[in-house]
Amino acid sequence: MKPFSFHSPRGLGEAVDLLERHGPGAQVIAGGQTLLLALKERLARPSALVSLAEVADLRGWRHTDSGALEIGAATTYAALAEADFRGWHAEIAAVAGDLADRPVRTMGTIGGALCAADPRFDMVTLAVALDAELDVVGAGGGRTIAAAAFFDPAGGTVLRAGEILTTVRFGPQTAFSGVAFQKFRYRVFDAALVSAVCALRLGADGAVAGARVTVGAVHPAPVLASAAAERLTGGTPTAVDTVEVGLVAADEVLPAEQATTVPRRYQRELIGVLVGRAIALADERAHTTTAHTTTAGS
Numbered sequence: 001m002k003p004f005s006f007h008s009p010r011g012l013g014e015a016v017d018l019l020e021r022h023g024p025g026a027q028v029i030a031g032g033q034t035l036l037l038a039l040k041e042r043l044a045r046p047s048a049l050v051s052l053a054e055v056a057d058l059r060g061w062r063h064t065d066s067g068a069l070e071i072g073a074a075t076t077y078a079a080l081a082e083a084d085f086r087g088w089h090a091e092i093a094a095v096a097g098d099l100a101d102r103p104v105r106t107m108g109t110i111g112g113a114l115c116a117a118d119p120r121f122d123m124v125t126l127a128v129a130l131d132a133e134l135d136v137v138g139a140g141g142g143r144t145i146a147a148a149a150f151f152d153p154a155g156g157t158v159l160r161a162g163e164i165l166t167t168v169r170f171g172p173q174t175a176f177s178g179v180a181f182q183k184f185r186y187r188v189f190d191a192a193l194v195s196a197v198c199a200l201r202l203g204a205d206g207a208v209a210g211a212r213v214t215v216g217a218v219h220p221a222p223v224l225a226s227a228a229a230e231r232l233t234g235g236t237p238t239a240v241d242t243v244e245v246g247l248v249a250a251d252e253v254l255p256a257e258q259a260t261t262v263p264r265r266y267q268r269e270l271i272g273v274l275v276g277r278a279i280a281l282a283d284e285r286a287h288t289t290t291a292h293t294t295t296a297g298s
């Protein structure tokens with residue numbers, strides 16, 4: 001392993017300064033769950049590592065005045081899994097609590113997963129699916145990037161050298177009525193073979209006013225299945241619809257002519273099944289939440 005210096009700044013400003021001072025060879029380390037493997041396999045050869053472990057500002061979460069949920073990039077899955085998030089935000093905590101194993105959840109962070117940009121990582125798909133905004137900061141200042149634009153369709157992210165992801169912002173409760181994440185993995189600690197998310201917003205008449213259907217782990221970046229989402233909009237999903245829309249998503253994300261190998265054909269089957277399940281569950285949750293809201297308000 002190539003020698004590197006290790007730095008443990010106490011604040012974000014210091015971390016940004018260190019990255020600038022050490023130049024393009026410097027790299028952030030958060031929980032190390034991806035980066036340490038890359039170092040061992042010599043896929044990463046940093047000259048300096050800047051740890052986020054002591055940067056307290058990047059841990060935890062808060063709700064803004066508008067009800068958005070802002071999560072610090074260095075917040076661990078274990079902390080998120082215990083969060084008492086309400087409504088559809090609860091799916092973020094549920095996903096964090098159901099991935100990998102306890103050691104990975106204890107060390108791994110939401111920001112590390114997004115910056116590693118492995119399409120099989122659950123938070124990558126979830127962030128795109130839920131239209132999260134990502135705040136990043138570097139020596140040249142800060143910027144906010146929509147999750148769908150953060151991931152390069154060819155793989156990786158649009159982060160520039162020296163930039164740090166600081167915050168992952170999810171919209172307020174009004175953004176969606178029901179959200180469901182589904183994935184298939186062989187073993188409990190395996191990454192997803194396919195993941196799918198459906199996020200529905202119901203109108204006052206109970207019909208779907210807006211939908212997002214997202215498929216992960218199939219291509220280098222998550223894919224928004226817009227034709228599938230369109231099919232849901234304006235209606236009320238039935239059991240028949242969920243199967244049909246799942247097939248629309250499969251055709252959109254991995255058409256039959258591209259699914260020529262056995263693993264690809266299997267992924268195509270899984271897209272249909274998981275999208276269908278995600279729609280049914282999101283719809284059920286949307287109606288449960290609406291019912292609760294009505295009861296609580298009446």
Ligand SMILES: Cc1cc2nc3c(=O)[nH]c(=O)nc-3n(C[C@H](O)[C@H](O)[C@H](O)COP(=O)(O)OP(=O)(O)OC[C@H]3O[C@@H](n4cnc5c(N)ncnc54)[C@H](O)[C@@H]3O)c2cc1C
Pocket residue numbers: 027028029030031032033034035036052073074099100101104107108109110111112113115116120121122123163164165166188189190191192
């Ligand atoms: C055994 C095992 C099983 C796993 N199973 C799953 C699974 O089922 N589902 C799943 O989703 N994931 C799974 N993972 C992956 C896991 O989610 C990631 O390894 C972890 O989230 C990465 O976060 P980290 O904090 O450890 O990042 P690190 O490893 O510290 O960093 C990863 C990359 O991101 C960069 N980086 C980190 N934080 C920032 C930041 N704030 N700003 C800029 N750059 C940054 C680093 O420079 C590095 O390039 C598994 C991992 C392991 C080892």
